[in-house]
Structure formats: C-alpha cells, structure tokens
Amino acid sequence: MPVLQNVSPNGLSKKLRSSPQCVVLVALLLGVSLLAVPGDVIAQVDGQVVYNQWCAGCHGEDGAGAGPAANTMLPRPRDFTLALYQVRTTSSGELPTDADMLKVINEGMPGTAMPGWEGVLTEAERLALVDYLKTFSRFFQGDPPTPLDFGRATSGGADAIARGEEVYQMVECWRCHGEQGRGDGESAPTLNDDTGFPIFAADLTENWRFNGGGEVGEIYRVLRTGLDGTPMPTFSDIVDAGVITDEDLWSLAHYVRSLSPEDEPEVREVVTAKLLTDTPLPQTVADVVWEGTERFYVPLSGQIVVQPRWFNPRVDAVWVQAVHDGRELALLVSWGDPSESPDTLWTDFGGQVVTTMGSEDEGAATGSGTADQLVVQFPQELYEGQERPYFLQGDTRRPAYTWTWQSDIAGAFESIARGMGTAARQPDSEQHVRATAQHADGEWKVLFVRPLDTEGAEDLALTAGQAVPMAFQAWDGDNGESGSQGAVSTWYFLVLGQPTPVAVYVAPPVALALTLLFGLLVVRQAQMGSGMWREPDAAARAKRAAKRRQLAGMAVGVIWLGMAFGSYQNSRAGWEAGYADLGFWWAIIGGLLAIAGLGALIGTWIHTRTSK
C-alpha cells in the first residue's frame, strides 16, 4: 500500500488502528458501495499527503508555522503545535471543534494569506486535513471540546445599534479598535500576538476582512470566544458576572456590524466624476458635497514585482470620490491608516514589522517612520488604442503622470515617471494640482484639485466624456513602507460626467404629450365600444367589431407597459450615471406609461364586458 510508505511510527500505528483495508473488506463482503460511506472515503485519504502538498509550504512540514513561504507573511501562518485557533465556537483557551477547523479550511482567513480550500480540495481531503492537523498537538488527545451555547440572536435595528455603541464605550473596545473602529486605539501600536509578532487591531469598518466572518452572528461568536493567540479577549466572563447582559453583547455585535457597509463593496472599473452645475466645486475634505457623492472602492495589494518588494501593505484599499465643474476636477481619496506618520508611538511597531518581514531584497527598508504617501497615477497622454503605461509608475515608452501627496509636506506635486522610483518632479511653473489632507479617527482624506486642461505640454488634459486610466499607490510610513515598498492598485478609468444634452430637456415633455394624446385616443375608442357611439349594424358585425376593439385595447395596454419598463430602465441608468434629471424624467414617463398601460387593459376589459 503506498499509503503506508513514509509515515512515522505514530502515523503507522494510527493507520493500523483505523485499518482501512479491513473496512474495505467488510464493505465488499456486505456488498455495500464504498463511496456511500463517507467515513471510509475519508479513511482512504491520507491527511499527511494532502497537508504536505498543500499546506506545508506555509505552515511547515512540522506544523510549526514556519514553512518556506512564511517569512513573507504577517500575520504568520498558524503554528499547529500550539493548538491555538482563533476561529472557534468554544470558550477562550478551549480547542476548536472539527467543524470550526473545517470552516477555516473551507473559507480561509480573510485579510491574511490563508485562502479558502472548498473549491480546491475534495471534502474527504479537507476532513482528512482536520484529522491530521490534530496530530500536531497532544491537546487533541483528550475529550473533544464542547461548543458554547450562543442563545438566540436579537433582531438588531436602530435601538440595538445605539445600545451597542454604549456597550462599545463601556467595555472599552476603543482602546484597541479606536473611537470609529478603524483599529487606531491607543493600545493598537503595542499589540503582539502570542508568538511575539506585531499584530494590528482589526479595522471594524471592513467586515469582509474579519477573521471568522463579518456578519452579526459571527461577530457575536468572536466576542464570546475571543480570538485565541491574539490580543482579542473573550467577553463571556463579563456576561457571566452580570456586568452586561447577553442581549448587550448581541447589541454590540449589531453595532460593530453597522460600522461596515451593508454589502461588501464591489469593485467597478469606472470612477465617474459627477458634473456639478449648481454647487461650487468642493475645496475641503469636509465639504457637504462629498456626502452625496458616490464612493468607489479600489483595492490595493503589496508591490511584489519591483525590488525591494513589500508583502505586508497596511493600506488594503482606498475609497475614491470625484466631481468636476467643467473647469476643475476634485478627487477625494480616503483610506484607513491608524497613524499620522511619522508618529513616535508607532516607531517600535514599525520597527518590529520591518524586522519580522526580514526582506533580503536589495535596498529594503531597515526601519520605519517615514511619511505616509499617496500617488494618483495617470498616463502622461492618452495612448493609441487605449494602451496604458505599466501599472507601476509607467515605462520608458509610455510614461506615467502622477500626483504625489505626503503627510510631511503641504500640498501635492506633479511628476512624470518612467518606472517605479523614477518619478521626476515637474518644474514649479508646471505644477497645477492642489491638495489638502485631514487625518482623523484612523482615516486619511486627501483632496486633489486640478484644472481639467492645464495647457501644460506634459500634463494629461482631462475632457468630459473621455475615459482616462487612473491608478493608486499608498504607503504607511509607520508600517515601514517607503520607496517601492508600498501598496498598489491596478488601472481603473476616470470618466468626467458631461453636461446634460438639450435633448434631455426637450424629449421628455414631447414624449409626455404624445403619451397623453395616445391615451385619449384609446379612451375614446373604448367609449365607442361601450355603446356611446351606437351603430345600427347587424349584431354579428357589432360582435366582430367588439372583439377587434378588445384585442386592440389589450395590445395597446401591453405595449405601454413594455414602454413603461423601458422608461424604468432608462431612469435607473440615469440615476446611476449621475444624471438625476434624466432619471427623474424617465421615472415620470415610466409612471405615466404604467398607469396608461394598466388603464388600457382594465378599461378594455370593463368596456368589452359591458358591451356584451
């Protein structure tokens, strides 16, 4: 049996105990299909083989979490010999259940290097892995752990969220997670995991990155169990001690959930800059215009192409909002960053991160404490056939045109770059971009404003209606990031909204008038059928005519309803494209058409019935 090769004495005895050969024999004798018995299938999969093939690269063949790839990861891969598992349904300090372990194997750990394996490995392989992971620690030799009783979820709503916020203050979640939940609490810079590696307090505004899941029930579970091996403690004892009630803990979960968007943000290729016609262009990050301006989510990842590389970016995404007034573009970029670098409170943390990452790349950072930085990148000009520069600040054939903002200098500056680290600042006479920034509650907001057309030979001109490639790069200096060691996005498009065409204002009233006219005709036709306009013809002819009218009325009704649906689609498209006026008018037209269509159907039905 190949299965029995290369196994340790312990593994061998385990194999003999479960004795798959014996099971096979019995199954065959009984005429039972082996595949119908899942336990036997699992017994045939060697968890060690699966582990060594798929898991050991990060977790190490010895399970100690120090595989060949581990050095580029923070948080580090789990050390299975400690039997410390974050995602559990059991008390703090207890082992996870098999189902808990399977959940993490299936779903992965969001925000870390651990992917989900549900679609990669068969169920039998994943179950065999659970069994194999347990052999790394003697703790699993005892009785299986008992899951906690989580009781019933409360319903949530505004009251629960308000109570949850009180609990958040009372049990002092803010000490690590910050007042607004962005992981910027006063204790955040000193956090280490159980193996001594620096660890961030979770940004509670990004629930899609929560370990163990971001929905209310999952958040409640983490509050009850803690995340073992990390600084996140259990809050079960304070419920047991009567400091807060179980319902309070549920409310806290509802509140934490409310800090993130309702749905995981969707990545869209195109960032639209709405045209402002009545309001002046915002000049501050706090302008009220931004509250009504759509936010676009742009995920970032570590720059791992150009040396020195960076595998531990702090900025996982930026949110982009844009408006213009036909003369200038205002671009607001916001992202979570717990500190305003350089911040001496974070010096040790950044130093630990740099040491932990231990990059051997030439020129890699040896310390932290540089400034935070954001680069918005465009092509220097729009190249033939939509060709874009290389996404890491361009190349020699297609240079990139960049706006750079840094936390330690006022404003921003424009550069031309022909590859990472080659950005050359344009002369002062060619500087047109302005920037203002604000750091509050663990979030940077940086506002760039630039004329659409600077008439500069080296500056990209922005034209309404034209799609312009745009990309972002961000650095957190207190996380040891500088130079090529930062976070980067791929290319997106920026499209400036156009002035509403005149036809938009003319077409709807015309369509409205036509609709009304058509409606009147139909009503008149129906009234004729109902006997107002009697014809002294033979009964058979009248009956045929009535049938004809009935069909015609129904057809008209259906056609109008179809047109109403079309108008509804137009209306939606209008709203989404930022043309509220178009959306509004099409909604009116759609509404009238729907009324007319239904009226035609009902009227036809009534009148053809009464004419019998």
Next chain:
Amino acid sequence: MIEKCGELRNTALLLGVFVIAGCGGGDGGGDAAGAADAAPAESPVDAATAGNVAGMVTFSGTAPMMAEINMGSEATCAAKHSTTPTEEGFVGGENGGLANVFVYVKEGLESLSFPTPTSAVVLNQDGCTYRPHVLGAQVGQDITLRNSDGLLHNINASPTENRGFNVSQPVNMDTNRSFPVAEVMVPVRCDVHGWMNSYIGVVDHPYFAVSSPDGSVSLDGLPPGDYVIEAWHEQLGTMTSNVTVTTGGTTEISFEFTEAMAGSPVPMGEPIDLLHPDGHQAVDH
C-alpha cells in the same frame, strides 16, 4: 550551576528573620499551614517531623536598568504610583537581594500527592501593574484575576503545557481560572497596557515561594529527605540546588545569580510534540 547546601544549622532565630514576607503561595498555598488546611487524612506530611529550607537569593554585578513606564495615557493608574513606575523584569533589594525569583521543589516529592487548596491565590491588577509580579499556585487551585483599576484590562495567559485564556475585565471584578497541569512558568500579559506582564508558577505541591525584595525565601514543612530546589528568574534563567531536609531542622540555601547570566535562556513550559519526540523545534523568528 549546582550548589550543595547540605549543612545543618540551628535556625530557630534565623527562621524568625526570614519569615515570610515573600511566601508566594498566598492564602495557604506555600507553607506548612497551607498543607494543613486540607483534610488531614489526605495530608501526606507529618508536621512533627517536617523540616524547612530557608535562605537568600542574591545578585552580584551591575543591575540592569529598568525602563520607566509612561502611564501618561492612564491617569487613574498613574495616580496610584507615588514615584514613576518602572518595568519589573529585574527588581533588586538591599545587600544584593534579588526579588521575584520563583523558588520551588523541582524533584523529591514524586511519591507524594497533595490536596488542592480550597482558597484562591490572587493576581491583582492595581495601578496598571500586576500584584504580585510573580505568583505561585498549585495545580487546580483557583487563581483569582482581580481588576482593581476600574478600566479595561485583559488577562492573556499563554502557557504551553496548559491551555491558555484571554479574559477581558472592563470594570472592577474578579474572574477565577486554574491550571490543571504543573508548569513553570505561565506568562501572563495585558495587551491593553503593553508594559503589564506577570508570571505564574504552577506546581503540584505546596512547596514554592517567591523571593521578597531583600532576597529572602523559605519553603516550610517539608518531609525529611533529599530535594532538588530550583530558582527561576525571568531574565537570568534558572539555578538548582540539592538539599537534604532533616527532621525539625532548617536547611540553609542560597542562590547567587550574577550579571553574566543576563540573557540566559529562560525556560518556560515546553510544548510536547508527538511528531518530534526530541523536542519542539525552535522557530527561527
């Protein structure tokens, strides 16, 4: 480094000097009285014949400087300290005395078993420091984690022989935990206040103590016999000493830690790794 101190002395007076400021067993955990608290039938020790071990833990050389703790962000805690608090990795006393050394019988009691004390030992969080900094408890004995500061602490214990825990205490309250397996030592930390750490020595008998600021330490009520006594310090590592306890006598013991021992490996409970019976492979961090 092993040092034999088998000499007998008449120590009634000496004992009087050493009693017993540093006894780490808390309420009944660390001395003869502790053993006697439990039901007599279970007590394996005859008080009439028991002897004692007593002596000094000292440090020679230049004492390491302990960093000052900035409690500026924690006014409630800062107000509880009359002088600027410092870290407690090394606390020396007069005449070379070394405090916070966990001294316990490591070998020699294997044939005996001891009842679990019914009273708890207390690990108090007061002024954003752990009181005591080093604590002893018996296997299974309740350890009361007490918040006296009225602000958020978490008590994050990361043992290796035992299962750990990480408990939050946002208000003044007590939480009890215990460890089912002997382990020297269990590190405890507060993640909210990065400077707060503590060590709990868990042993399966009542013969343990923590040296007091003057370095004195004693283990009382031991049955006559030969023992290996270990002294554990969080920065200087461990020393052991072989002693013989005689009926009714007090055996002198001394542990002399030196400057040269700074940075020595400090053993904690090692995980038992079934796949690697030779021992846990150190992860190169």
